[in-house]
Amino acid sequence: MGTERIYNFSAGPSMLPLEVLERAAAEITNYQGSGMSVMEMSHRSKTFDRIFQETKEKFARLMGVPEGYRVLFLQGGASSQFSMIPLNLISATGKADYAVTGNFSNIAYKEAKKYGEIHVAASSAEENHTYIPTQDQLDLSADASYFYYCANNTIYGTEWQYVPETGSVPLVCDMSSDIMSRPVDVSKYGIIFAGAQKNLAPAGLTLVIIREDLAGKELPYTPLMMNYKTMIDKDSMYNTPPCWCIYMLGLMLDWVEENGGVAGMEKLKKTRAGMLYETLDQSRLFTCAAKPGSRSDMNVTFRSATPELDAKFVAEATAQGLGSLKGHRSVGGMRASIYNAMPVEGVEKLCDFIRKFDAAN
Numbered sequence: 001m002g003t004e005r006i007y008n009f010s011a012g013p014s015m016l017p018l019e020v021l022e023r024a025a026a027e028i029t030n031y032q033g034s035g036m037s038v039m040e041m042s043h044r045s046k047t048f049d050r051i052f053q054e055t056k057e058k059f060a061r062l063m064g065v066p067e068g069y070r071v072l073f074l075q076g077g078a079s080s081q082f083s084m085i086p087l088n089l090i091s092a093t094g095k096a097d098y099a100v101t102g103n104f105s106n107i108a109y110k111e112a113k114k115y116g117e118i119h120v121a122a123s124s125a126e127e128n129h130t131y132i133p134t135q136d137q138l139d140l141s142a143d144a145s146y147f148y149y150c151a152n153n154t155i156y157g158t159e160w161q162y163v164p165e166t167g168s169v170p171l172v173c174d175m176s177s178d179i180m181s182r183p184v185d186v187s188k189y190g191i192i193f194a195g196a197q198k199n200l201a202p203a204g205l206t207l208v209i210i211r212e213d214l215a216g217k218e219l220p221y222t223p224l225m226m227n228y229k230t231m232i233d234k235d236s237m238y239n240t241p242p243c244w245c246i247y248m249l250g251l252m253l254d255w256v257e258e259n260g261g262v263a264g265m266e267k268l269k270k271t272r273a274g275m276l277y278e279t280l281d282q283s284r285l286f287t288c289a290a291k292p293g294s295r296s297d298m299n300v301t302f303r304s305a306t307p308e309l310d311a312k313f314v315a316e317a318t319a320q321g322l323g324s325l326k327g328h329r330s331v332g333g334m335r336a337s338i339y340n341a342m343p344v345e346g347v348e349k350l351c352d353f354i355r356k357f358d359a360a361n
């Protein structure tokens, strides 16, 4: 094992900024004179309550969460939201619209079918999820309880470049892999949710922003812990929340603020993705999986001429300290996940390596 930190292109859990890890390390055995680690303190203690409230306020401020919405810190991963959303929202009309643009929206769609009549408003499956449907391609139902989509398809490397217009039908969005990488008008959404482990924190924390009036209409058999109302009424503290992850999120949000806030994250993201796509487009050997206009700024999927050459690329990159570039098994090739914490220098190094590999093979 090396002693140097690598540039880690893992899709999730993924890199955190070194400054954030160092701050956590400095406080790990004795948090601000409390005599204990955040990992060791009661979630009902004054010290933790301050961490919790401040982190929630920072998150709401950075996301621009308006009046009438609540921020929840939940568990169960983004995947638990696939059940929680229909359980809590489908009762409005018994129906919902889903856009199936990748692996996770397909799982969400299949899960929702257990609870109501689900209409596929768009699917990119026939082209192996290489594109995002346009607004005109969305087959919307006026009587849907909600419209569901996944903003960034982590595995296929596509990202919605617009917010769907659905009239009065609430938008529900999985932002697990692009949350806080660009400004979002929260007021356009009914629910935004994200597993925190890609762009914002260690695994174990699920972020939910919910328009408060959508809660409280859950199906009668909704499990207690999957009821948004339970968590709203108890401010995410019905049971023990993921204390350490919430603390780490707070440190990460400080880092986001120090780096220009969400606008700063968007600028960095555009720099990283722009550089990487340009390098790939100019190469002789590499092609991108996602169609132009649908390309993700977070997960860049690409391949060379053969699986053997892809394997060689990944092995040589790893030896250069460029880690976790192997693509997901359902797409193959390579995937560079370049979330908030990925330094621009990491992408510069990857681009240099791509150019060298392109010339040598």
Ligand SMILES: *Cc1c(COP(=O)(O)O)cnc(C)c1O
Binding pocket: 012, 076, 077, 078, 079, 080, 104, 150, 152, 153, 154, 174, 175, 176, 177, 195, 196, 198
């Ligand atoms: C990773 C991911 C998920 C699954 O998240 P878990 O927290 O592991 O349940 C869901 N949706 C998207 C878009 C993801 O990237």
